[in-house]
Amino acid sequence: MNILVCVSRVPDTTTRILVGPDGKTADKTGVKFVLNPFDEFALEEGLRLREKNGGSVTAVTVAGEVAKDILRTSLAMGADKVAIIKTENEFDSYFTAQNLAEFASNRAFDIILLGKQSIDYDSLQIPAYLGELLGIPSIGVVSKLQIEGNNVSAERDIEGGKEIVSAQLPCIISAQKGLNEPRYPKLPDIMKAKSKPIEEVAAIDCQPRTTILEMSIPSKKRAGVILDGSDGSLDKLVTLLHEEAKVI
Amino acid sequence: MKIKKNNDEIESYLRDASNLKGSANAVYLPETVAELQKQIKKLYHSDIPFSIYAAGTGLTGSAVAEKGVVISMELLNSFIEFNADKKYLKVQSGVRLEDIQDFLETQNFFYPPNPTEKLSFIGGNIATNASGARTFKYGMSRNFVRYLKLILANGKMLELRRGQNLATDVNLILYADDGSETALVLPSIKMPNCKNASGYYIKPDMDAIDLFIGSEGTLAAVAEIELSVLPMPDNIMAGIIFFNEFNKMLEFIVQSRDFSNERNKIDINLNDKPCARLIEYFDNNSLEFLKTFYSQIPHDAIGAVWFEQEYYYEFENIILVQWYELITKYSDLADGSWFALNETEHRKFREFRHKLPLTINELTSKNIQTKIATDTAVPMENFEKLFYKIHEILSETGINTCVFGHVGNNHLHANFFVINEDERKVALTAYQKIIDLTLELQGTVSAEHGIGKLKKNYLKQMYGDEAIQAMKAIKRALDPKMLINQGNLFD
Numbered sequence: 001m002n003i004l005v006c007v008s009r010v011p012d013t014t015t016r017i018l019v020g021p022d023g024k025t026a027d028k029t030g031v032k033f034v035l036n037p038f039d040e041f042a043l044e045e046g047l048r049l050r051e052k053n054g055g056s057v058t059a060v061t062v063a064g065e066v067a068k069d070i071l072r073t074s075l076a077m078g079a080d081k082v083a084i085i086k087t088e089n090e091f092d093s094y095f096t097a098q099n100l101a102e103f104a105s106n107r108a109f110d111i112i113l114l115g116k117q118s119i120d121y122d123s124l125q126i127p128a129y130l131g132e133l134l135g136i137p138s139i140g141v142v143s144k145l146q147i148e149g150n151n152v153s154a155e156r157d158i159e160g161g162k163e164i165v166s167a168q169l170p171c172i173i174s175a176q177k178g179l180n181e182p183r184y185p186k187l188p189d190i191m192k193a194k195s196k197p198i199e200e201v202a203a204i205d206c207q208p209r210t211t212i213l214e215m216s217i218p219s220k221k222r223a224g225v226i227l228d229g230s231d232g233s234l235d236k237l238v239t240l241l242h243e244e245a246k247v248i
Numbered sequence: 249m250k251i252k253k254n255n256d257e258i259e260s261y262l263r264d265a266s267n268l269k270g271s272a273n274a275v276y277l278p279e280t281v282a283e284l285q286k287q288i289k290k291l292y293h294s295d296i297p298f299s300i301y302a303a304g305t306g307l308t309g310s311a312v313a314e315k316g317v318v319i320s321m322e323l324l325n326s327f328i329e330f331n332a333d334k335k336y337l338k339v340q341s342g343v344r345l346e347d348i349q350d351f352l353e354t355q356n357f358f359y360p361p362n363p364t365e366k367l368s369f370i371g372g373n374i375a376t377n378a379s380g381a382r383t384f385k386y387g388m389s390r391n392f393v394r395y396l397k398l399i400l401a402n403g404k405m406l407e408l409r410r411g412q413n414l415a416t417d418v419n420l421i422l423y424a425d426d427g428s429e430t431a432l433v434l435p436s437i438k439m440p441n442c443k444n445a446s447g448y449y450i451k452p453d454m455d456a457i458d459l460f461i462g463s464e465g466t467l468a469a470v471a472e473i474e475l476s477v478l479p480m481p482d483n484i485m486a487g488i489i490f491f492n493e494f495n496k497m498l499e500f501i502v503q504s505r506d507f508s509n510e511r512n513k514i515d516i517n518l519n520d521k522p523c524a525r526l527i528e529y530f531d532n533n534s535l536e537f538l539k540t541f542y543s544q545i546p547h548d549a550i551g552a553v554w555f556e557q558e559y560y561y562e563f564e565n566i567i568l569v570q571w572y573e574l575i576t577k578y579s580d581l582a583d584g585s586w587f588a589l590n591e592t593e594h595r596k597f598r599e600f601r602h603k604l605p606l607t608i609n610e611l612t613s614k615n616i617q618t619k620i621a622t623d624t625a626v627p628m629e630n631f632e633k634l635f636y637k638i639h640e641i642l643s644e645t646g647i648n649t650c651v652f653g654h655v656g657n658n659h660l661h662a663n664f665f666v667i668n669e670d671e672r673k674v675a676l677t678a679y680q681k682i683i684d685l686t687l688e689l690q691g692t693v694s695a696e697h698g699i700g701k702l703k704k705n706y707l708k709q710m711y712g713d714e715a716i717q718a719m720k721a722i723k724r725a726l727d728p729k730m731l732i733n734q735g736n737l738f739d
Contacts, residue, residue: 012591016354030356030480034592073590184544184586184593187487187572194565 001055002107003046006100006114006126007039007074009067013119019215025090026120026215035070038115040077041175044182045145046113047078053147055110056080060103062096064088068198075193076185083199092208093121097129102204104134109170111152116141116174127174137167143176249287250277250323261301261318265365266702267618268309272299275318281340281397281471287319288469288732289403297731300465302372303344305365307619308700310376310464314735319469321371328472330355336394338474341371348475357477360386363696364602371470376698377445377462381556381601384505384656385512385525388443388696390461395474398460398467401727404428406468413456420456422726432725435718437711441627443657444692446699446707447737448719459722464698465733467726481516481558486588486597487571490549490581497551498635500578501527501655504555505628508656520563522571524555527656528601531639534650537607542600546584553655554597564589604652608663615667620675622682625659626691637685638662645678647671659695683709701735708738 011017012032020027035043046057058081059074061067071082085099104112112134117124131138137152143162144155150169155162157176225240227233241248252258252275262270278284291298297316304311321342328338332355339348345359346366352358362380363373372378374396379388386392398406404424413422418434437450449458460467491497504524511523530538530552539545545552559567568587575582588594612619626634638660642649645664653660662682664675683693683706693699693706708716716738724730 014350014353014595016350018354030354032591034590037592040592069590076587076589181543184488184596185588186583187568187575187585187587188583190587190589191565191568191572 001049001053001111002109003049003055003057004104004107004109004112005039005043005046005057005059005074005079006112006130007043007059007061007070008036008115008118008120009033009061009063009070010036010118010120013037017217019217024212024215033066033069035073036115036118036120038117038119038175038177040115040182041177041179042113042115042173043074043077043079044180045173045175046111047183048180049111049147050080058083058107058109060085060100062087062091062099062203071198072193073185075196076190077183078189081199082196083201085201085203087203090208090212092210093123093125093129094209095203095206097126097133098206099203100126101130101133103201104130111147111169112172114172114174116176127172131172134172136170136172138172138174139165139167140174141176142173143178145173145179249279249283251275252277258318261304261320262312264304264306264309264311266307266309266312266700268312268701270299270309270312271315272313272318273316275301275320277320277323279323281324281399284319284321284324284469284471285399285403285405288399288401291317292402292729292731295729295731297734299733300371300375300469302342302369302375303365303367305368306372306376306700307621307623307697308694308702310698310700310733310736311372312701314701316731316734321369321469324371324471327351332357335477335479336474337477338395338472339370340472341374341470342369344368345370345373352477353480356480358480359392359475359477361389361392364605370473370475374461374470374473375463375465376696377449379443379445379654379657379696381526381528381654383443383696384508384527384654388445388462390449390458392476393457393461393473394476395472396457396460396470397472399469399471400424401468401729401732405471408455408457408460410455410457415452415454415456417452420454420459422456430725432722435715435721437715437718440625440690440692440710442625442691443654443659443695444625445623445696446692446694446703446710447715448722450719450722462698464700464736466723466736467732469732483559483561483564483589484556484594485559485564485568485571486554486556486594487575488586488597488600489553489555489575489579490546490585491551491553491579492548492581493579494550494639496578497553498632500575501529501553501635502632504553504574505631505656505658516558517560519559520566522557522567522574523559524557524656526554526556527654528554529652529655529660530554530604531651533648534604534652537650538600538603540607541603544586546581549581549584554601556594556597604650608650608665611665615665617666617672620664620666620672620679622660622662622679623694623697624682624686624691625654625657625695626686626689628658630689630691631655631658634658634660634686634689634691638682641678641681641685645674647674654695657695658691699737704738 018027059079062085142154146153299313324340325342363378420432508524648665
């Protein structure tokens with residue numbers, strides 16, 4: 001099974017993000033970057049498919065030189081090959097999808113796995129873009145995956161329930177939390193990962209379709225008012241809801 | 249200042265994480281240090297006992313009022329000053345530890361003492377001299393306190409800057425803001441040579457600030473604190489190492505503790521060898537608990553050790569190779585052990601460690617029992633005896649138990665899960681055996697949780713009645729009416 005996992009490098013989940021002086025980009029000072037947590041589920045699923053069916057797992061990212069660290073993490077988890085589609089410019093989801101599609105198009109992957117979203121820009125567009133650009137099925141937000149031969153059965157999280165859909169390989173699967181428990185890297189794998197090559201591919205020229213105009217931090221929530229349980233405060237509550245919150 | 253008097257409102261201030269239930273008539277919530285000082289003065293002159301309440305995350309009831317009123321520090325929660333050049337952060341006492349760590353992270357700094365409970369207030373941390381996993385390298389909270397603004401029981405203010413108010417042999421003079429002096433004669437108390445949170449810190453030529461750190465609120469309310477902080481290390485590696493043989497695991501622990509103690513004195517930019525900043529232990533039963541949540545724990549593991557190391561990037565490979573060699577020497581499960589080089593994985597390891605007490609607390613509540621857990625540590629040279637003996641004592645009980653803890657600091661938590669009164673008796677007998685054993689080994693009855701209201705008998709056993717009376721005399725000198733935080737440390 002020839003498996004492709006698309007990974008992205010995102011700020012660590014607990015990092016407090018500040019907006020840079022240009023008002024359009026995140027300030028990267030002091031920010032720790034990690035492998036996108038949803039991509040970890042995708043990678044783990046890829047590794048399990050390989051363990052069951054044989055074949056190889058390739059992890060790929062569209063990013064600048066700095067993102068080689070998450071490729072090393074992918075290798076340490078067990079990816080066989082990794083590649084970076086290199087660009088040092090700011091780019092959008094369309095640019096990413098075009099480049100991933102270009103990379104995938106002549107390599108005959110049986111399945112393409114990726115996180116349901118990157119937790120940085122949250123565009124959630126790549127899985128659908130990729131399906132369109134490659135002309136293959138794309139199943140999103142998958143929390144359980146079964147593959148027998150070419151038949152794919154995927155359980156999707158939908159609002160208030162589950163949906164089971166089927167498709168044929170090759171296809172695209174975007175991973176939801178709960179799909180699996182990503183493995184912890186083992187020391188021998190970390191050591192081996194260090195000496196494996198990272199394939200470098202130049203990004204294809206492709207005009208982004210969106211431009212970021214402005215970025216801002218949400219304003220702080222207004223402080224709450226705590227009232228005691230007395231009758232007097234009930235009147236006060238009504239007054240506040242009417243005059244301050246203006247909801248009644 | 250806000251005041252709460254309704255039972256519903258004050259209910260939550262009458263408990264801490266130990267489940268001990270207290271009693272009080274009102275809760276005062278000062279919004280400024282001036283209000284805090286004024287209120288304490290008023291209470292003192294009216295002879296009303298009062299207890300200082302921080303986040304209520306303590307495990308020994310030290311924040312739980314026996315009577316009188318509660319002063320909650322939650323509104324004194326401002327950041328005052330951060331100075332990156334001089335590496336300090338000044339805050340009010342009601343700031344949460346989590347907020348301190350989050351703020352410092354944005355400045356690429358960190359505050360080394362790292363108790364597991366992130367929702368605690370920094371003032372509470374100072375009152376118990378809190379510690380955590382990183383205490384192995386960095387020591388307890390005490391080491392990072394540069395300055396304290398304190399309000400004494402009589403409402404006078406005391407400002408102490410480290411290094412500026414030292415005892416002359418056993419004579420210590422404290423100077424309050426109104427110019428008054430309190431002269432103390434320090435008793436002779438032999439503190440154990442290990443991590444310790446039992447009773448007052450007392451020794452000749454000591455710094456006055458150390459008397460208040462770890463005094464469990466019995467001497468003063470902490471209003472403001474200046475903390476030493478450190479630049480964040482660029483790189484951290486971590487491992488959760490699984491072992492299949494008990495004796496070899498203990499050998500690994502002792503060896504890595506000893507070489508790390510030596511190498512932690514070296515600048516991390518120059519060290520190219522394994523060197524842990526924390527060493528934490530999980531026994532077989534702890535792993536059994538965790539297997540419910542972590543399917544990747546190897547089946548033949550009988551215990552595990554979690555370590556973290558700060559290092560200079562250039563040395564990553566060479567250090568990793570040496571850890572691997574070392575681990576393979578002591579365990580057949582080296583290849584099944586987990587390693588982490590990035591923040592996501594580090595957090596998962598920390599969650600793995602944190603999951604244990606959480607699971608234990610849930611199980612304890614489910615069994616409708618209060619927690620029975622030891623908190624003892626011993627001097628380094630006696631650790632192996634403690635380690636063997638604790639496991640022996642626990643297996644003899646025949647009840648459900650587990651042991652984990654800060655083995656780098658020679659400090660273990662033995663936990664008992666009892667389901668009825670008979671088992672409770674068995675657990676308490678074993679608990680007493682562990683206390684006796686610890687004291688035989690010149691250790692401490694409480695290394696980090698403190699004494700509070702629940703471990704007073706053990707403090708007495710540790711130091712003897714005379715020393716307790718001497719500690720009480722110090723309190724009386726500063727709080728003649730014995731009003732502040734009554735019931736902590738001694739009756």
